[in-house]
Amino acid sequence: MENKIKIIEKNTQIPPLGGEGAYIDLYKSHHESIKMHSASVMNSLRDAAFAQFKKLGFPTVALENYKYTDLKEALSVDYGLNINRIPIPVNPYDVFKCDVPGIHSYLYFVVNDGFYPVSDPHNSKLPDGVIIGSVKEVAATHPELLKDYFGKLSSTKEDGLVAFNGAFAQDGFFMYVPENVVLDKPVQLVNIMRSDVDFMSVSHNLIILEKGAKAQLLVCDHTVDEVRFLSNRVTEVFVAENATYEHYKLENTHNKTTNLSTLLIDQAKSSTVLANVITLHNGVTRNMIEIDLDGEGCETELCGMVIADKNQQVDNFTSIIHNKPNCNSRELFKYVLDDFSKGAFTGKLYVAKDAQKTAAFQTNRNILLKKTAKMRTKPQLEIYADDVKCSHGATIGSLDETAKFYMQARGISESEARLLLMFAFTNDVIENIRIPALQDRIKMLVEKRLRGELSKCEGCVICQ
């Protein structure tokens, strides 16, 4: 039976100077269908988000926050959107066999922007009270869980991409961990991009950890087909008092992908968060990450790593907001850039006036393997408290020639010496993965990537 994806709407007229006009028209003509096939909680914020998008439009390089990533071309592509939520004919278990071996996760799939019906038998053994599913589903079964959280962090952001997400997202991944419940295994969310035509997926995820809860989430981004993909994903995370949350993101997509993600984390008193964002292979990526420390005694570790070559671009735009006293944050980002690739890092560190005894450290180190690669790094410190320990450091350099020669003088070939040095360079970010099986796996993938072998997960039919 013919069961192709039907692309419901195509924005055919691309107005000059950015593509927002087409989407504004699309919204006007189709907001009924968008709402009809969407989670109710999303609809309550939708018109306001649309108004905001109309005002802001898509971000351009004229904006300070977007000056390192030019999205004009990517946003002018004629993407299809699956507004009527036609099921996508793909069995993720067939295309994605490479869940990190030995990691024993609770495994979930989102195909484009739709939650794939659960079929992993392990998932029925989730600890009592844990809810994992689609936002749309949960909006129907547990509306009270969404009410106080959904959109709380995103709806106040003055950002065209976030507003766009609010107007067009129809579903997303949802996870709820009740008070004092510890998830015994990591949860793995695999975003699979699958389409026969150029495609845009828009989704909004929500993660809630109640007091004392513990969870680890691993998000993997994969592309299946050789068409152009654009994804716009917003993820809101609420980490309550004494809860511990680890967020790992591993991007392994093809060169025709534009990945625009927004991760917003809110930390309550004495909570602990580790976010580790790794871009192994991509097209154009912009990760906006904001962590708000809204209670005393928070521990925050934000780190990431980028390996890019050819014309790949990765922009990590990060903010850590210390609103309350006695919190510690550490930020570490490392980039290895080859060929004509472009990296950007912004590290905004805000310490509010009464956030005394803040300790915040930020480091960004970059290696350019060729003169043609480019890195922009921008620490942005705004400190209003006086009793704080804050530091930041950024370096852009090349491989250490003395170290390389030392290795060659021991018989190690130049290429192997380079590899060992690059691998060593990324090591401390990899050390910050607290799931041993995942750490091993990522070590292996990074090594393969640095060797120039295909870094896509093995067993992934796409990448063979």
Added chain:
Amino acid sequence: MLQIKNLHASINGKEILKGLSLSVNAGEVHAIMGPNGAGKSTLSSVLTGNPAFTVTEGDVTFNDKNLLELTPENRSREGIFLSFQYPVEIPGVSMVNFMRTAVNEHRKYKGLDPMSASDFLKLQREKKELVEMDSKLANRSVNEGFSGGEKKRNEIFQMAMLDPKLSILDETDSGLDIDALRIVANGVNKLKTKDNASIVITHYQRLLDYIVPDFVHVLYDGRIVKSGGKELAYELEERGYDWIKKEVDGE
């Protein structure tokens, strides 16, 4: 084994080696002494192929091969080893990984299969004992945070692991305490056979009590200006270099 003829080398356009000649045969130990800045480390760098230096004139053959044509790694695989005056710290690369890679690259060059993990550990244990190196150092990053003496000991450990034909020890004695000096020198002596040779660069005669040289050379202003037996080292210890400088500059 090694023939250096009229070697000229420069760095950043500045000539450092100015027509240096030296021959080393299997089984011999040569000591090179000379004032600071004479070009001793430059000679080691040029022999090991450090790309910072340019050879402008002269020939070097090593076991009948044109050494100057070989890459640094192939010089090492052919059997040249340099104990660096200033060993390099490589954060993030573990000693074990570094050494295993080096040993296996040498084996590959000889057409041998990589060493099994257990054989490697056995070899490593054996050689560590030779220089009485603290086991904990092997689990750390290469030279990172090692004390001056530990770095030098680590150089000799690496030498033992790679079993070179010609080893060049560039001031391996500096930074070593009296006991360490004896241990390191003993290690070097134990590795000595009739088929290999060493060039020992030092400022102090004391090392030469332990590692007894067959020849002592004075390197001054980019050339070997005087050669003799081990007694030359005593003379230098006593009289310094001024008389030699006068002899040379007065020419």
